[in-house]
Amino acid sequence: MNATNFQRVQTRCRIQNGLAVNLEIWNLGLALMWKDEMDVTIQSYSKHHINSIINMRRTSNIRVTGYYGHANPNEKSSTWDMLQRVGAAVNEEWVVGGDFNAMLNNAEKEGGVGSWVVHMG
Incomplete structure (x- = not known):
């Protein structure tokens, strides 16, 4: 997701806080946005x-990690290793979402390029 597209989404959602990371392929990326009161x-x-901690004020913190696994089979282990490193530091509830690119074979694939959204608050 390039910066212009991210700003357009932020404006439409009326959310100014966020982080977008470009994958540099197919104009895709990861984004996390949150409201001012969060x-x-x-x-x-x-x-x-994107690895974040959300302070829930009245309860314990929650860790939220957005994840995009390598599509290239030769590089899949590096993104799984990164997720394990993040997980080793987790002391709170943990939510992980995204595209893990974890298909065992092409017969498992349905549809095409997609996206996911976690809405909190």
Whole structure:
């Protein structure tokens, strides 16, 4: 997702806080947006993940990780390794979502390029 597209989405959603990471292929990427009243801290990010902690104030924190796994079979282990490193540091409830590109074979594939959204608050 390029910066212009991300700003357009932010404007439509009326949400100014966020982070977008471009995958540099197919004009895709990861994005995390949140409302002003939410206390979100980005812990780490790369072109394959956005790792954040959300302070829930009245309850414990929640970790939210957006993930995009390598489509190239030769590079899949590197993104799984990254997810394991993030998981090793998790001390709170953890939500992980995204495109894991974890198909065992092409017979499992349905549809084409898609997207996902986690809406909180």
